[in-house]
Amino acid sequence: MGDFNDMLSADDKRGGTTQPPWLIRGFKEAVQDSGLIDLPMEGYPFTWTKGRRALNPTEERLDRALATQRWLDEFPYFKFKEQELNHVVSEAWNKEGHAPLLSKIKNCTEDLEVWGARLRSRFTRSIREYREEMEQNQDSSNDLCVRKYQEAREKLSKVLKQEEEYWKQRSKIHWLRDGDSNTKFFHAMASARRRRNHITKLSNNDGDLVHDQSGMCNIAKEYFDNLFQQGDK
Template sequence: MNYLSWNCRGVGSLRAVRILGDLLKSSNPDFVFLSETLVEKKDIAELVKKIGFFDYFAVDRVGRGGGLAIMWKRSVRCKVIDFSRNHIDVHIMERSNVSWRLTCYYGFPERSRRHEAWNFLRRLVKYDNIPWCIFRDFNDMLCASDKAGPHPHPQSLLDGFKATVEDCGLLEVELKGGDYTWEKSKGKPNWVREKLDRAFADANWWRKFPLCKLTVIHIIKSDHDPILLEPVNTEFSRKQFRFKFENTWLHEPSFKEEVIKHWRQIHKLHLLPKLLSVSSYMARWGRTFFHKFRDKVKKQKATLYSLVDISDDDGLNVILRNGRNWRTYFYMRSYIGSNEQKLFASKRKKSNHITHLVAGDNEVVDNHDEMSRVVLDYFQNIFDGDNTDNTQPVNEEIRVITDEQIQD
């Protein structure tokens, strides 16, 4: 299911209704969140009838400003659990009884209320313990690159919002399709563009939706661009999503550089969400690489078939050279027989089983709980210390040793 969000700046006008209609046709969302509707509940009820959605919930405007609304199709099972002038909290029940919490959020637009907004987010995180995602207009930025134009965003506000996100244990969903979601005075000397609309999720939500996508949809007649959230619940498939690293990726020169770049772009949060983000990035990268790899194999096979009738020395050298390349490709992605596969799997399982660990002080531990403690301490030393850029070596290390080495 897809979740569309748009700061419509008034949904009562014919122009806004037309823009919304175009968005529904192009994106086909199952759930829509509108902020700054500038209308009352009865107007939202009429809108829902026009666009053919199943149900809705709305928060009235206050004076001439504000107003929130969500609407959903019959395929969506959701229940409103809390709301205010700045948010609507819902429980989403998907197939297989997968339940998660979605907070549709509209942050305080006044800069003087930034601390109030940050404390409000900290209260929201304590509301429930099921997988949680929060999206829409935060009216806040995480880093200087989130703004283009004159008058850089104050560093104190950047630091405050970043600290709030970290305190809430949230990881940002990467935005596709553009760097900014709001602009003003386009084409003029004071042209300003900012990334105000985002989606964040906690570790539990990332476990269920590791392949989620967030896309900005550019529209001409609005200063705010809509965003489309697409969770991909891997529990729906017969085989649950499981990340598998392919050794063939290491043969692509750009792989390591791109993964390191992605890792460093992720804000410093808990280790698990960072690992989930990087693994899902590598999975997406691997799917693209596989298509390139498959084309290479086809090209190599075609080259070999075209040389089968060559008998001179130069031709034979070409065949041998291409044959070596083909064997390299083949062994990198070959499928082996069932008996050999069982033998290989058993050997791999045995080699992957850790029976002893040696901590940095040469302490040998073989108890599962103690080994878990050693590993946890090791990674906390890496990720929670001052070594935030991961470029300096870590003094302490852990080593895996076998039973044979223990006996020796």
């Protein structure tokens, strides 16, 4: 973590002289060869500025945090996980064998929507059941009722936290205002983000930007095919 004085993408710089592609490619290859992953950044995207008072200052993202996959597995921080998720994506991707990229993505989208609906239904059902159990065991003079009430309360707290983290990950918002839980807020943010999501360009292995749909499909297909091949190994 710190100032690497280099960039992983042309988007890491705004204004001034364009960063040479060979410099970007060299740093990117060094990061990949080291088995590191660039952690996402929140807030203003640039960490260094030259000519701050100028009309068009030069801004760059030189500071970043990198981590290995093993570290990410140890410290997932607000990362919602479901063991069945990888299976859902893998099954959907391989459902039609050598189908076109857009068909594979469509299959994944549809199956993930079904999985998400099933998960949300599970949250709703569990919350209702735990609250009912708490209501049925409010007799503080009965030791058995006290124990059941406490167990139900702990389970309710856990599932509420899981539901909150689910919507937080979907909304890409990784903070809680004043520590308050606000699942409806994250739900609304996720829905708004889904409506405006679109891809306008992709970068190939040489660092060149591709804007046409055919080129982007080829890049994405190659990436996902390689990803699932690595997963099989």
